[in-house]
Amino acid sequence: MLFAGTIADVDWLSALFGPAAYFAWRRTFTHSVIGTVAVIILSAFFVRYLGKKLQPESLPFVLLPLAIAALLHVVLDCLQSEGVALFSPFTPKRYAADCLPTVDLGIIALLLGGILIPELLRLVTSEIGVKDRRPRGRNGALIALVLIAAYIGLRVLLHAGSVASLDPHSYKAESARRVAAFPDTLSPFKWHGIVETQSFLCQALVPAGFGKSFDPESAVCLHKPEPSPELDAAQKTDVAREYLQVMPFPRAIVARTQDGYEIVILSMRDEAEQEISDRVAARIDLDPRFGVSNEEFVWRKEVRVR
Numbered sequence: 001m002l003f004a005g006t007i008a009d010v011d012w013l014s015a016l017f018g019p020a021a022y023f024a025w026r027r028t029f030t031h032s033v034i035g036t037v038a039v040i041i042l043s044a045f046f047v048r049y050l051g052k053k054l055q056p057e058s059l060p061f062v063l064l065p066l067a068i069a070a071l072l073h074v075v076l077d078c079l080q081s082e083g084v085a086l087f088s089p090f091t092p093k094r095y096a097a098d099c100l101p102t103v104d105l106g107i108i109a110l111l112l113g114g115i116l117i118p119e120l121l122r123l124v125t126s127e128i129g130v131k132d133r134r135p136r137g138r139n140g141a142l143i144a145l146v147l148i149a150a151y152i153g154l155r156v157l158l159h160a161g162s163v164a165s166l167d168p169h170s171y172k173a174e175s176a177r178r179v180a181a182f183p184d185t186l187s188p189f190k191w192h193g194i195v196e197t198q199s200f201l202c203q204a205l206v207p208a209g210f211g212k213s214f215d216p217e218s219a220v221c222l223h224k225p226e227p228s229p230e231l232d233a234a235q236k237t238d239v240a241r242e243y244l245q246v247m248p249f250p251r252a253i254v255a256r257t258q259d260g261y262e263i264v265i266l267s268m269r270d271e272a273e274q275e276i277s278d279r280v281a282a283r284i285d286l287d288p289r290f291g292v293s294n295e296e297f298v299w300r301k302e303v304r305v306r
Helices: 002-017 019-025 033-050 056-078 105-125 138-166 229-235 238-246 268-273
Strands: 178-183 190-196 200-207 220-223 250-257 260-267 280-286 292-299
Touching (some): 002 019, 002 033, 002 056, 019 280, 019 292, 033 056, 105 138, 138 178, 138 190, 138 200, 229 250, 229 260, 229 280, 238 280, 260 268
Antiparallel strands (some): 178 190, 200 220, 250 260, 280 292
């Protein structure tokens, strides 16, 4: 189950080969429907190889927990904001519910509690020399799973409320065209909102929960770049098209250089979540006549935002 539930994240290793490889492989094939089926089959062969005494008729009963572990990995990743390319390699579209952060301290705390608290109680209540015949850790695991499911349900409800809070307001006298709310690592009652209007991309901190109200005047709005030949040329490049296909709320930064123009496209989602250490941006260099001299994926942390 540990193997089946974690092996999909082997795509992290693509970061060793640069941002382009990471963008192409992270949460794509190994997290897809086909990749998940492959993980389940590989896990089953792994168990069959190690379980020398495992009878063939017992394999279906072993296969069920392996399948659940592999599927839960993908489901939880779909609940996050980075998204999962479920139908890779046929389409790059990513599915993201934006309800869970990449690292959720609440879930980690519940998992640790489900392991450690029963062990502490066992040390206190067990008699010396008496062997407990009950399955060790079962009750703690069940309680932890129930609490985690309830916690995720709470985050789903709070996320829906946060999105609803962003939609009906105007920002810089413009109505919202598209809104989203992204999770905070520390608190389920704090969400990072993004609003797109005709002229602006706005960021705002959205409080969630009973009795909380959102103030649209607290939003920080950035002007979208004006249409220009250099921006049009950059958007037609392969790197820009690939990036714009999957990244939510893209923001283009256009700068004049000695050799022409530099256009950087990044995701406002990364800015809102303040997660830039392992995120990717697109950079396109143009000559004075708007010809493409360089196009590449770069690490977001290497981009200086003006």
